[in-house]
Amino acid sequence: MGRPRFKNLVSAVAVAAALGAAGAAGSAAAATLNMAWSQDATGLDPHKQTAFSSLRLLELVYEPLVRTDTELNIAPAIASSWAFSEDGQTLTFKLDPDAKFSNGDKVMPADVKASFERILNEETGASARANFLSIESIDTPDDETVVFNLSQPDVPLLTAMSSINAAIVPASAIEAGTIGTEALGSGPFVLDSWEPNSREVLSANESWAGGAVGVDGINISVLPDETAILAALRTNQVDFALINDPLVATLVPNNPGLTLNREPVLNYHVLQLNADRGAMAEEKVRQAISCAIDRQDVLDAALLGEGKVTGPLTMPAYATDPSELFCYTPDLEKAKALMAEAGYEDGFSARVMAATGEPPTAAAEAQVIQSQLGEIGIDLEIEMMELNVYIDRWLKGDFDMAVALNGGRTDPYTMYNRYWTKDGNLAHVAHYGDDTLDSLMQQGRVETDPAKRKEIFAEFSKHITEVSPWIWLYTGYSYTAANDKVSGFEANPTGSLFGLSAVTVSE
Structure with a gap:
Protein backbone atom coordinates (compact mmCIF):
# COMPACT_ATOMS: atom_id res chain seq x y z
CA MET A 1 0.00 0.00 0.00
CA GLY A 2 1.63 3.26 -1.10
CA ARG A 3 2.04 6.46 0.83
CA PRO A 4 -1.04 8.69 0.84
CA ARG A 5 -1.08 12.15 -0.70
CA PHE A 6 -2.91 15.12 0.79
CA LYS A 7 -4.72 18.07 -0.69
CA ASN A 8 -3.02 21.26 0.35
CA LEU A 9 -6.12 23.35 0.78
CA VAL A 10 -8.46 24.59 3.45
CA SER A 11 -12.15 24.56 2.62
CA ALA A 12 -15.20 25.73 4.49
CA VAL A 13 -17.58 23.08 3.20
CA ALA A 14 -21.23 23.39 4.10
CA VAL A 15 -22.63 20.80 6.49
CA ALA A 16 -24.83 19.16 3.88
CA ALA A 17 -21.99 18.95 1.37
CA ALA A 18 -19.63 17.46 3.94
CA LEU A 19 -22.12 14.80 4.93
CA GLY A 20 -22.94 14.10 1.31
CA ALA A 21 -19.28 13.50 0.53
CA ALA A 22 -18.91 11.20 3.52
CA GLY A 23 -22.02 9.28 2.58
CA ALA A 24 -20.89 8.85 -1.01
CA ALA A 25 -17.50 7.56 0.07
CA GLY A 26 -19.11 5.23 2.59
CA SER A 27 -21.54 3.67 0.15
CA ALA A 28 -18.76 1.70 -1.55
CA ALA A 29 -18.30 -0.55 1.49
CA ALA A 30 -20.98 -1.69 3.92
CA ALA A 31 -18.49 -1.87 6.77
CA THR A 32 -17.38 1.75 6.53
CA LEU A 33 -17.88 3.85 9.66
CA ASN A 34 -19.27 7.31 8.95
CA MET A 35 -18.06 9.60 11.70
CA ALA A 36 -18.10 13.29 12.60
CA TRP A 37 -16.26 15.64 14.91
CA SER A 38 -16.25 19.40 15.32
CA GLN A 39 -12.55 20.22 15.43
CA ASP A 40 -10.09 19.10 12.79
CA ALA A 41 -6.41 18.25 13.13
CA THR A 42 -4.00 21.17 12.89
CA GLY A 43 -1.12 19.09 11.49
CA LEU A 44 0.16 15.60 10.80
CA ASP A 45 3.54 15.42 12.55
CA PRO A 46 2.96 13.13 15.56
CA HIS A 47 6.07 14.40 17.34
CA LYS A 48 5.01 18.06 17.22
CA GLN A 49 1.25 18.12 17.62
CA THR A 50 -0.33 19.27 20.88
CA ALA A 51 -3.98 19.81 19.88
CA PHE A 52 -6.31 17.04 21.00
CA SER A 53 -7.96 17.08 17.59
CA SER A 54 -4.63 16.23 15.96
CA LEU A 55 -3.75 13.51 18.44
CA ARG A 56 -7.17 11.84 18.04
CA LEU A 57 -6.53 11.48 14.30
CA LEU A 58 -2.85 10.54 14.46
CA GLU A 59 -3.33 7.79 17.07
CA LEU A 60 -5.36 5.90 14.45
CA VAL A 61 -2.47 6.04 11.97
CA TYR A 62 0.69 5.84 14.09
CA GLU A 63 1.79 3.68 17.00
CA PRO A 64 4.20 4.17 19.90
CA LEU A 65 6.25 1.33 21.36
CA VAL A 66 3.60 0.77 24.04
CA ARG A 67 0.16 2.21 24.71
CA THR A 68 -2.10 2.90 27.70
CA ASP A 69 -5.12 0.60 27.86
CA THR A 70 -8.60 1.40 29.19
CA GLU A 71 -7.49 0.44 32.72
CA LEU A 72 -4.50 2.84 32.49
CA ASN A 73 -2.04 -0.05 32.31
CA ILE A 74 0.88 -0.18 29.88
CA ALA A 75 0.07 -2.55 27.01
CA PRO A 76 1.99 -3.75 23.95
CA ALA A 77 1.93 -1.81 20.69
CA ILE A 78 4.97 -2.00 18.40
CA ALA A 79 6.88 -3.63 21.26
CA SER A 80 5.78 -7.04 22.46
CA SER A 81 7.82 -6.96 25.69
CA TRP A 82 10.07 -4.64 27.69
CA ALA A 83 12.17 -4.62 30.84
CA PHE A 84 14.27 -2.25 32.91
CA SER A 85 17.65 -3.49 34.12
CA GLU A 86 18.05 -4.04 37.88
CA ASP A 87 19.97 -0.77 38.26
CA GLY A 88 17.40 1.11 36.16
CA GLN A 89 20.07 2.30 33.72
CA THR A 90 18.74 0.52 30.64
CA LEU A 91 15.31 -0.14 29.16
CA THR A 92 15.15 -2.96 26.62
CA PHE A 93 12.33 -3.59 24.14
CA LYS A 94 11.59 -6.56 21.96
CA LEU A 95 9.67 -5.51 18.87
CA ASP A 96 6.69 -7.42 17.56
CA PRO A 97 8.14 -9.32 14.57
CA ASP A 98 4.85 -8.73 12.70
CA ALA A 99 4.88 -4.95 13.17
CA LYS A 100 4.81 -3.25 9.78
CA PHE A 101 4.22 0.19 8.38
CA SER A 102 1.21 0.53 6.13
CA ASN A 103 3.40 0.24 3.01
CA GLY A 104 4.35 -3.27 4.12
CA ASP A 105 7.86 -2.44 5.38
CA LYS A 106 8.76 -4.12 8.66
CA VAL A 107 9.24 -1.83 11.66
CA MET A 108 12.93 -2.15 12.48
CA PRO A 109 15.02 -1.11 15.49
CA ALA A 110 16.61 1.49 13.21
CA ASP A 111 13.19 3.15 12.86
CA VAL A 112 12.81 3.28 16.65
CA LYS A 113 16.28 4.76 17.07
CA ALA A 114 15.73 7.34 14.35
CA SER A 115 12.36 8.32 15.81
CA PHE A 116 13.74 9.01 19.27
CA GLU A 117 16.79 10.77 17.92
CA ARG A 118 14.40 13.04 16.02
CA ILE A 119 12.35 13.67 19.18
CA LEU A 120 15.50 14.50 21.16
CA ASN A 121 16.83 16.86 18.49
CA GLU A 122 15.94 20.37 19.70
CA GLU A 123 15.55 21.55 16.11
CA THR A 124 12.58 19.21 15.69
CA GLY A 125 10.52 21.10 18.26
CA ALA A 126 9.05 17.85 19.61
CA SER A 127 6.33 18.57 22.16
CA ALA A 128 7.36 15.76 24.53
CA ARG A 129 11.14 16.10 24.23
CA ALA A 130 11.62 16.79 27.95
CA ASN A 131 10.22 13.34 28.79
CA PHE A 132 13.17 11.61 27.17
CA LEU A 133 16.22 13.59 28.27
CA SER A 134 17.51 10.67 30.34
CA ALA A 167 5.17 7.51 17.75
CA ILE A 168 7.56 5.39 15.73
CA VAL A 169 7.97 6.71 12.20
CA PRO A 170 10.06 5.25 9.36
CA ALA A 171 13.72 6.22 9.35
CA SER A 172 13.41 6.62 5.59
CA ALA A 173 10.64 9.22 6.03
CA ILE A 174 12.77 11.16 8.50
CA GLU A 175 15.64 11.15 6.02
CA ALA A 176 13.33 12.21 3.19
CA GLY A 177 11.83 15.02 5.29
CA THR A 178 8.26 13.87 4.67
CA ILE A 179 7.08 13.63 8.30
CA GLY A 180 4.13 15.97 8.56
CA THR A 181 3.34 15.99 4.84
CA GLU A 182 2.84 12.23 4.44
CA ALA A 183 1.35 9.94 7.06
CA LEU A 184 3.07 6.55 7.07
CA GLY A 185 2.52 4.68 10.31
CA SER A 186 2.00 1.19 11.67
CA GLY A 187 -1.39 1.84 13.29
CA PRO A 188 -4.77 0.27 12.51
CA PHE A 189 -5.70 2.78 9.78
CA VAL A 190 -4.19 4.48 6.76
CA LEU A 191 -4.91 8.15 6.12
CA ASP A 192 -5.88 8.15 2.44
CA SER A 193 -6.86 11.81 2.16
CA TRP A 194 -7.20 14.91 4.29
CA GLU A 195 -9.06 18.06 3.38
CA PRO A 196 -8.36 20.38 6.35
CA ASN A 197 -11.48 21.56 8.15
CA SER A 198 -13.63 19.43 5.84
CA ARG A 199 -13.06 15.67 5.92
CA GLU A 200 -10.67 12.74 6.31
CA VAL A 201 -10.84 9.34 4.65
CA LEU A 202 -9.14 6.40 6.34
CA SER A 203 -8.91 2.77 5.28
CA ALA A 204 -8.06 -0.29 7.33
CA ASN A 205 -4.33 -1.03 7.45
CA GLU A 206 -4.01 -4.56 6.09
CA SER A 207 -0.47 -4.69 7.50
CA TRP A 208 -1.47 -3.90 11.08
CA ALA A 209 0.07 -6.35 13.53
CA GLY A 210 -2.80 -5.83 15.97
CA GLY A 211 -5.09 -8.04 13.92
CA ALA A 212 -8.05 -7.47 11.66
CA VAL A 213 -9.65 -4.04 11.99
CA GLY A 214 -13.42 -4.17 12.51
CA VAL A 215 -14.35 -1.82 9.65
CA ASP A 216 -13.11 -1.32 6.11
CA GLY A 217 -12.51 2.33 6.77
CA ILE A 218 -13.64 5.54 8.46
CA ASN A 219 -15.00 8.61 6.70
CA ILE A 220 -14.81 11.62 9.00
CA SER A 221 -16.78 14.82 8.40
CA VAL A 222 -15.67 17.98 10.17
CA LEU A 223 -18.84 19.76 11.34
CA PRO A 224 -18.00 22.74 13.58
CA ASP A 225 -21.61 22.99 14.81
CA GLU A 226 -22.17 20.10 17.21
CA THR A 227 -25.94 20.48 17.00
CA ALA A 228 -25.49 19.59 13.32
CA ILE A 229 -23.57 16.49 14.40
CA LEU A 230 -26.46 15.48 16.64
CA ALA A 231 -28.90 16.03 13.77
CA ALA A 232 -26.73 13.87 11.51
CA LEU A 233 -26.72 11.11 14.13
CA ARG A 234 -30.51 11.30 14.41
CA THR A 235 -30.91 10.82 10.65
CA ASN A 236 -28.25 8.05 10.40
CA GLN A 237 -26.04 10.15 8.13
CA VAL A 238 -23.38 9.68 10.80
CA ASP A 239 -22.84 6.45 12.76
CA PHE A 240 -20.38 7.67 15.39
CA ALA A 241 -19.35 11.07 16.70
CA LEU A 242 -16.95 12.69 19.10
CA ILE A 243 -18.86 15.27 21.14
CA ASN A 244 -17.06 18.05 23.03
CA ASP A 245 -19.94 20.22 24.17
CA PRO A 246 -21.58 18.79 27.32
CA LEU A 247 -24.85 20.54 26.49
CA VAL A 248 -25.10 18.64 23.20
CA ALA A 249 -23.92 15.43 24.87
CA THR A 250 -26.69 15.52 27.45
CA LEU A 251 -29.26 15.59 24.60
CA VAL A 252 -28.03 12.34 23.02
CA PRO A 253 -29.83 9.89 25.36
CA ASN A 254 -33.15 11.58 24.54
CA ASN A 255 -32.96 10.15 21.01
CA PRO A 256 -34.09 6.56 20.33
CA GLY A 257 -31.39 4.49 18.69
CA LEU A 258 -28.52 6.63 19.98
CA THR A 259 -26.13 5.77 22.82
CA LEU A 260 -23.89 8.18 24.72
CA ASN A 261 -20.56 6.95 26.06
CA ARG A 262 -19.45 9.22 28.93
CA GLU A 263 -15.94 8.63 30.29
CA PRO A 264 -14.06 10.61 32.99
CA VAL A 265 -10.75 11.80 31.57
CA LEU A 266 -7.37 12.87 32.93
CA ASN A 267 -7.28 16.05 30.84
CA TYR A 268 -7.70 19.22 32.87
CA HIS A 269 -9.17 22.69 32.40
CA VAL A 270 -6.83 25.40 33.68
CA LEU A 271 -6.32 29.15 33.72
CA GLN A 272 -2.67 29.69 32.85
CA LEU A 273 -1.09 32.88 34.19
CA ASN A 274 1.99 34.55 32.77
CA ALA A 275 4.18 35.15 35.82
CA ASP A 276 6.67 36.98 33.60
CA ARG A 277 4.26 39.85 32.85
CA GLY A 278 3.19 42.84 34.88
CA ALA A 279 1.20 42.34 38.04
CA MET A 280 1.24 38.56 37.75
CA ALA A 281 4.96 38.52 38.48
CA GLU A 282 3.83 39.13 42.07
CA GLU A 283 3.07 35.91 43.91
CA LYS A 284 0.38 37.57 46.03
CA VAL A 285 -1.45 38.73 42.89
CA ARG A 286 -1.46 35.18 41.54
CA GLN A 287 -2.66 33.92 44.91
CA ALA A 288 -5.41 36.55 44.90
CA ILE A 289 -6.58 35.28 41.52
CA SER A 290 -6.69 31.74 42.90
CA CYS A 291 -8.70 32.88 45.93
CA ALA A 292 -11.13 34.92 43.81
CA ILE A 293 -12.04 32.10 41.44
CA ASP A 294 -14.93 29.87 42.40
CA ARG A 295 -13.96 26.70 40.56
CA GLN A 296 -17.28 24.95 41.13
CA ASP A 297 -19.13 27.99 39.80
CA VAL A 298 -17.05 27.96 36.62
CA LEU A 299 -17.67 24.23 36.26
CA ASP A 300 -21.42 24.60 36.75
CA ALA A 301 -21.74 27.54 34.36
CA ALA A 302 -19.45 26.33 31.57
CA LEU A 303 -19.79 22.53 31.73
CA LEU A 304 -23.24 22.21 33.34
CA GLY A 305 -21.49 20.61 36.31
CA GLU A 306 -20.24 17.79 34.07
CA GLY A 307 -16.95 17.18 35.85
CA LYS A 308 -15.24 17.67 39.18
CA VAL A 309 -12.97 20.28 40.71
CA THR A 310 -9.38 19.05 40.65
CA GLY A 311 -5.86 19.86 41.70
CA PRO A 312 -2.87 19.54 39.35
CA LEU A 313 -2.78 15.72 39.52
CA THR A 314 -5.83 14.13 37.91
CA MET A 315 -4.74 10.49 37.82
CA PRO A 316 -6.46 8.43 40.58
CA ALA A 317 -3.25 6.99 41.98
CA TYR A 318 -1.79 10.42 42.81
CA ALA A 319 -4.74 12.80 43.09
CA THR A 320 -4.77 15.13 46.11
CA ASP A 321 -8.00 16.10 47.85
CA PRO A 322 -8.67 19.67 46.62
CA SER A 323 -9.65 20.70 50.16
CA GLU A 324 -5.96 20.29 51.10
CA LEU A 325 -4.82 22.76 48.44
CA PHE A 326 -4.34 26.52 48.67
CA CYS A 327 -7.52 28.62 48.41
CA TYR A 328 -9.70 25.97 46.77
CA THR A 329 -12.51 27.41 48.86
CA PRO A 330 -13.22 30.85 47.32
CA ASP A 331 -12.30 33.74 49.64
CA LEU A 332 -12.92 37.21 48.16
CA GLU A 333 -11.82 39.06 51.28
CA LYS A 334 -8.51 37.24 51.33
CA ALA A 335 -8.13 37.88 47.59
CA LYS A 336 -8.69 41.63 48.05
CA ALA A 337 -6.24 41.71 50.95
CA LEU A 338 -3.56 39.95 48.89
CA MET A 339 -4.10 42.43 46.03
CA ALA A 340 -3.62 45.31 48.46
CA GLU A 341 -0.50 43.77 49.99
CA ALA A 342 0.97 43.42 46.49
CA GLY A 343 0.29 47.11 45.74
CA TYR A 344 -2.66 46.46 43.39
CA GLU A 345 -5.56 47.51 45.58
CA ASP A 346 -7.05 49.34 42.59
CA GLY A 347 -6.58 46.31 40.33
CA PHE A 348 -5.09 46.15 36.83
CA SER A 349 -6.00 45.26 33.25
CA ALA A 350 -5.06 42.07 31.42
CA ARG A 351 -6.12 39.90 28.50
CA VAL A 352 -7.12 36.25 28.53
CA MET A 353 -7.00 34.22 25.33
CA ALA A 354 -9.21 31.27 24.50
CA ALA A 355 -9.71 29.07 21.44
CA THR A 356 -12.92 28.52 19.55
CA GLY A 357 -13.82 24.85 19.49
CA GLU A 358 -11.24 23.33 21.83
CA PRO A 359 -12.74 23.15 24.27
CA PRO A 360 -16.15 24.39 23.11
CA THR A 361 -16.72 25.71 26.62
CA ALA A 362 -13.67 28.02 26.52
CA ALA A 363 -15.67 31.18 25.87
CA ALA A 364 -18.07 30.42 28.73
CA GLU A 365 -15.15 29.64 31.07
CA ALA A 366 -13.47 32.92 30.14
CA GLN A 367 -16.67 34.90 30.73
CA VAL A 368 -17.24 33.45 34.21
CA ILE A 369 -13.60 34.02 35.14
CA GLN A 370 -13.83 37.57 33.77
CA SER A 371 -16.79 38.25 36.05
CA GLN A 372 -15.16 36.67 39.11
CA LEU A 373 -11.85 38.53 38.72
CA GLY A 374 -13.77 41.75 38.23
CA GLU A 375 -14.76 41.41 41.91
CA ILE A 376 -11.13 42.11 42.91
CA GLY A 377 -10.53 44.90 40.40
CA ILE A 378 -9.00 42.91 37.53
CA ASP A 379 -10.33 44.22 34.22
CA LEU A 380 -10.07 41.19 31.95
CA GLU A 381 -10.43 41.44 28.19
CA ILE A 382 -11.29 38.18 26.40
CA GLU A 383 -9.50 37.34 23.15
CA MET A 384 -11.22 34.55 21.21
CA MET A 385 -9.25 33.07 18.31
CA GLU A 386 -9.17 30.12 15.94
CA LEU A 387 -7.45 27.03 17.32
CA ASN A 388 -4.40 27.15 15.03
CA VAL A 389 -3.80 30.83 15.96
CA TYR A 390 -4.28 30.01 19.64
CA ILE A 391 -1.79 27.13 19.49
CA ASP A 392 0.84 29.30 17.79
CA ARG A 393 0.45 31.96 20.48
CA TRP A 394 0.35 29.35 23.26
CA LEU A 395 3.52 27.60 22.08
CA LYS A 396 5.30 30.96 22.05
CA GLY A 397 4.04 31.71 25.56
CA ASP A 398 2.58 34.96 24.19
CA PHE A 399 -0.33 35.67 26.54
CA ASP A 400 -1.25 37.36 29.82
CA MET A 401 -3.64 34.57 30.73
CA ALA A 402 -4.90 31.58 28.76
CA VAL A 403 -7.94 29.39 29.17
CA ALA A 404 -6.60 25.94 28.33
CA LEU A 405 -7.52 22.29 28.19
CA ASN A 406 -4.31 20.33 28.70
CA GLY A 407 -3.59 16.64 28.44
CA GLY A 408 -3.44 14.40 31.46
CA ARG A 409 -1.08 11.46 31.90
CA THR A 410 -1.00 8.41 34.14
CA ASP A 411 2.27 9.53 35.75
CA PRO A 412 2.82 12.97 37.34
CA TYR A 413 6.36 13.37 36.03
CA THR A 414 5.37 12.56 32.48
CA MET A 415 2.43 14.94 32.81
CA TYR A 416 4.35 17.96 34.05
CA ASN A 417 8.11 17.80 33.61
CA ARG A 418 8.00 19.69 30.32
CA TYR A 419 6.44 22.62 32.18
CA TRP A 420 7.89 22.58 35.70
CA THR A 421 11.52 21.51 35.35
CA LYS A 422 14.39 23.79 34.41
CA ASP A 423 15.05 21.79 31.23
CA GLY A 424 11.38 21.47 30.30
CA ASN A 425 10.79 22.25 26.64
CA LEU A 426 7.54 24.08 27.53
CA ALA A 427 8.92 25.97 30.53
CA HIS A 428 8.52 29.16 28.50
CA VAL A 429 4.79 28.38 28.25
CA ALA A 430 4.53 27.72 32.00
CA HIS A 431 6.18 31.08 32.72
CA TYR A 432 7.29 30.00 36.17
CA GLY A 433 9.89 27.82 37.82
CA ASP A 434 11.54 27.42 41.20
CA ASP A 435 14.03 25.11 42.86
CA THR A 436 11.34 23.34 44.90
CA LEU A 437 9.33 22.31 41.86
CA ASP A 438 12.41 21.19 39.98
CA SER A 439 13.70 19.19 42.95
CA LEU A 440 10.37 17.47 43.59
CA MET A 441 10.05 16.51 39.95
CA GLN A 442 13.54 15.03 39.92
CA GLN A 443 12.88 13.12 43.14
CA GLY A 444 9.70 11.68 41.68
CA ARG A 445 11.52 10.71 38.52
CA VAL A 446 13.99 8.36 40.24
CA GLU A 447 11.97 7.12 43.23
CA THR A 448 10.75 3.56 42.70
CA ASP A 449 8.67 3.12 45.88
CA PRO A 450 5.02 3.93 45.00
CA ALA A 451 4.18 5.23 48.49
CA LYS A 452 7.16 7.56 48.53
CA ARG A 453 6.36 8.79 45.02
CA LYS A 454 2.83 9.62 46.15
CA GLU A 455 4.23 11.68 49.05
CA ILE A 456 6.61 13.53 46.72
CA PHE A 457 3.90 14.47 44.27
CA ALA A 458 1.44 15.40 47.02
CA GLU A 459 4.03 17.93 48.16
CA PHE A 460 4.40 19.05 44.52
CA SER A 461 0.63 19.66 44.30
CA LYS A 462 0.53 21.67 47.51
CA HIS A 463 3.52 23.81 46.57
CA ILE A 464 2.48 24.61 43.02
CA THR A 465 -1.07 25.56 43.98
CA GLU A 466 0.28 27.84 46.70
CA VAL A 467 2.66 29.75 44.40
CA SER A 468 -0.19 29.77 41.85
CA PRO A 469 1.48 30.07 38.44
CA TRP A 470 -1.65 28.41 37.04
CA ILE A 471 -5.13 28.06 38.45
CA TRP A 472 -6.29 24.46 38.05
CA LEU A 473 -10.05 24.26 37.65
CA TYR A 474 -11.55 20.85 36.93
CA THR A 475 -11.65 17.71 34.83
CA GLY A 476 -14.56 16.76 32.61
CA TYR A 477 -15.64 13.84 30.47
CA SER A 478 -15.07 12.58 26.99
CA TYR A 479 -18.28 11.95 25.08
CA THR A 480 -18.85 9.73 22.10
CA ALA A 481 -22.21 9.00 20.55
CA ALA A 482 -23.17 6.12 18.30
CA ASN A 483 -26.23 4.67 16.61
CA ASP A 484 -27.42 1.09 16.99
CA LYS A 485 -25.35 -0.13 14.02
CA VAL A 486 -22.10 0.48 15.90
CA SER A 487 -20.69 -1.90 18.50
CA GLY A 488 -17.39 -2.68 20.16
CA PHE A 489 -16.07 0.79 21.08
CA GLU A 490 -14.29 1.13 24.41
CA ALA A 491 -13.57 4.61 25.76
CA ASN A 492 -10.23 5.44 27.37
CA PRO A 493 -9.58 7.83 30.30
CA THR A 494 -6.84 9.44 28.20
CA GLY A 495 -9.49 10.50 25.68
CA SER A 496 -7.96 8.25 23.02
CA LEU A 497 -10.12 7.02 20.13
CA PHE A 498 -7.87 4.02 19.51
CA GLY A 499 -10.88 1.87 20.44
CA LEU A 500 -12.24 2.56 16.95
CA SER A 501 -9.92 -0.22 15.75
CA ALA A 502 -12.30 -2.74 17.35
CA VAL A 503 -15.57 -1.18 16.19
CA THR A 504 -17.90 -3.04 13.85
CA VAL A 505 -20.81 -1.63 11.83
CA SER A 506 -23.83 -3.76 11.01
CA GLU A 507 -25.99 -3.48 7.88
Missing part, protein backbone atom coordinates in the same frame (compact mmCIF):
# COMPACT_ATOMS: atom_id res chain seq x y z
CA ILE A 135 18.22 8.75 27.11
CA GLU A 136 21.99 8.89 26.53
CA SER A 137 22.23 6.45 23.65
CA ILE A 138 20.24 3.79 21.81
CA ASP A 139 21.59 0.38 20.79
CA THR A 140 20.07 -1.95 18.18
CA PRO A 141 21.89 -5.28 18.72
CA ASP A 142 19.62 -7.30 16.40
CA ASP A 143 16.55 -7.01 14.18
CA GLU A 144 14.07 -7.15 17.05
CA THR A 145 15.83 -5.47 19.99
CA VAL A 146 16.18 -1.84 21.04
CA VAL A 147 18.14 -0.85 24.14
CA PHE A 148 17.82 2.61 25.64
CA ASN A 149 20.86 3.51 27.76
CA LEU A 150 19.90 6.03 30.45
CA SER A 151 21.87 8.64 32.37
CA GLN A 152 19.88 7.80 35.51
CA PRO A 153 16.97 5.63 36.60
CA ASP A 154 13.80 7.05 35.04
CA VAL A 155 10.63 5.41 36.37
CA PRO A 156 8.14 7.42 34.24
CA LEU A 157 9.99 6.82 30.97
CA LEU A 158 7.86 3.85 29.95
CA THR A 159 4.65 5.82 30.51
CA ALA A 160 6.06 8.67 28.42
CA MET A 161 6.69 6.23 25.59
CA SER A 162 2.97 5.35 25.45
CA SER A 163 2.07 8.76 24.02
CA ILE A 164 1.43 9.33 20.32
CA ASN A 165 4.01 12.13 20.68
CA ALA A 166 6.48 9.22 20.90
